[in-house]
Amino acid sequence: MHLPRLSMGVGDRFGAEGEAQLAAFVALKAAGVEAAPVWNKSNREHQITGTKPEAVRVEADAAARALQWPGAYFVDADHIGLKNVDGFLAASDFFTLDVADFIGQSAGDDAVQAFVGRHAGHAGTIRIPGLSADVESTPARIEAVARKYLRAVQEAGQIYRRIAAAKGAGTFVTEVSMDEADQSQTPAELYFILAALAEEQVPLETVAPKFAGRFNKGVDYVGDVRQFEQEFNADLAVIAHAVRTFRLPKNLKLSVHSGSDKFSIYGPIGKALRATGAGLHLKTAGTTWLEEAAGLALGGGEALKLAAAIYAGAFARYDEMCKPYATVIDIDRNRLPSPDAVRSWSGAQFAAALRHAPRNPQFNPHFRQLLHVGYKVAAEMGGSYREALQTHRAGIGALVTENLFEKHMRPLFLM
Numbered sequence: 001m002h003l004p005r006l007s008m009g010v011g012d013r014f015g016a017e018g019e020a021q022l023a024a025f026v027a028l029k030a031a032g033v034e035a036a037p038v039w040n041k042s043n044r045e046h047q048i049t050g051t052k053p054e055a056v057r058v059e060a061d062a063a064a065r066a067l068q069w070p071g072a073y074f075v076d077a078d079h080i081g082l083k084n085v086d087g088f089l090a091a092s093d094f095f096t097l098d099v100a101d102f103i104g105q106s107a108g109d110d111a112v113q114a115f116v117g118r119h120a121g122h123a124g125t126i127r128i129p130g131l132s133a134d135v136e137s138t139p140a141r142i143e144a145v146a147r148k149y150l151r152a153v154q155e156a157g158q159i160y161r162r163i164a165a166a167k168g169a170g171t172f173v174t175e176v177s178m179d180e181a182d183q184s185q186t187p188a189e190l191y192f193i194l195a196a197l198a199e200e201q202v203p204l205e206t207v208a209p210k211f212a213g214r215f216n217k218g219v220d221y222v223g224d225v226r227q228f229e230q231e232f233n234a235d236l237a238v239i240a241h242a243v244r245t246f247r248l249p250k251n252l253k254l255s256v257h258s259g260s261d262k263f264s265i266y267g268p269i270g271k272a273l274r275a276t277g278a279g280l281h282l283k284t285a286g287t288t289w290l291e292e293a294a295g296l297a298l299g300g301g302e303a304l305k306l307a308a309a310i311y312a313g314a315f316a317r318y319d320e321m322c323k324p325y326a327t328v329i330d331i332d333r334n335r336l337p338s339p340d341a342v343r344s345w346s347g348a349q350f351a352a353a354l355r356h357a358p359r360n361p362q363f364n365p366h367f368r369q370l371l372h373v374g375y376k377v378a379a380e381m382g383g384s385y386r387e388a389l390q391t392h393r394a395g396i397g398a399l400v401t402e403n404l405f406e407k408h409m410r411p412l413f414l415m
C-alpha cells in the first residue's frame, strides 16, 4: 500500500461531509489531476467530539462507495503516539507518528556517538543538488543534530513497530511529523533526521517538518512567504537526495500540516511541484467544519439560529475552547462580534464574516478562528446539530465541495 504522488488530508468534525469532500477529488480528476483523499481526525478531535476512529473509516468507505471512487483513499490516525495509537489500529491505514515532544530529549551517549561514527568522516560537507549551500557534516555538527533529534527518531521507530506488529508491514502508510515543534528544522537537520529514520527502518512515505511562520487555524499563513518558499524548496531537495542516499521509500514526500487555508503559500508550493515533479501531502481538514457552519447560516431560520448559538456558546466559553489550540490561534478578543450582534445577522452576513475570503471586507478572521476551535459546542448539541446537517445537506455539501476544489485544489494543482 503506497501513497500516490499527490494527496490531501481532509476530514470533518461530524462525519457528515464525506461525499461532499470526495466530490472535490472527483472534480479534480475530471480536470486531469489525481490526488488521493486522506480522511484525518486527530485524537484530540475524537476526544472533543466523543467519536471513535471507526467512525472515520465508516464515513470514508461510504463516500467511496457512493461516488464509486476508483482511486486510493486512506484514513489517517493523525498525530498519534505510543500512548494512543492502539485505538486507531483497526480503523486506520495511514499513521502520522507525532514525535515532536521527544525533540531535545537524550537518546543516550552511546547511540549518539554511534550515529556520529556512521555519518562523519567524509569531507565535512555534503553537496545536495538544488541546495544553495552545502550541508555541514562535521562530527560536531552531526552530534548536535543527534542530540536534538535522535530520541525522537527512536520514538518513531517504536511507534512504527507497534503498528507493524499489529497490522503487518506494508499494509499502511507511515508519516512522521515534527511540525508541532518549537523551531523549524534546518536542511542539515532534516537530512540527518531522514538518515536516522532510514536506520531505524521506518518506511516513511511522508514527513512533516516545521516551517517558519505561523499556521493559525483556518486562516492564512502569517510570515515571510519568500522564506517559506526557500524552506519548502530546500526540504524538497533534501528529501530527493536522502531518498537517493539512504534506503527510504522512493515516493517519500513532504507533508504540510497547514492548519487549513494557507492560501498565500499555495502559489510557491504549486510552482515547486511543477518545477520538480515532487509529490505533496497537504492537510487541510478543519476548513470543512467551517463550511458546514456557513451552510447552516445560509440555510436561514432555525439553522441560522443554531449557527448563532454555536458562536454564542464558543464566545461564552472562550478560554475552554481556545486552550487546546492556544499555540495555533491568534484571536483579538476586541474584534470578536458580540453574540447579540451575531444573532441579528442574516445568513449571508454570518457566512461572509466566516468564510475565508481574505479580501472581502466583511470577512472576520477572529470570528473564524473562534468558530474553528468552537466545534465542541456543536458536538454537545448532539442530535439537533446532526439533524440540521441533514436538513441542509445539499446547500452545505455544495459549499464544502466548492471550497476544497476552488480555494485549495485549483491553486495547488491546476494553476
Ligand SMILES: [Zn+2]
Pocket (backbone or CB within 6 Å): 079, 177, 179, 180, 257
Ligand atoms: Zn500537524
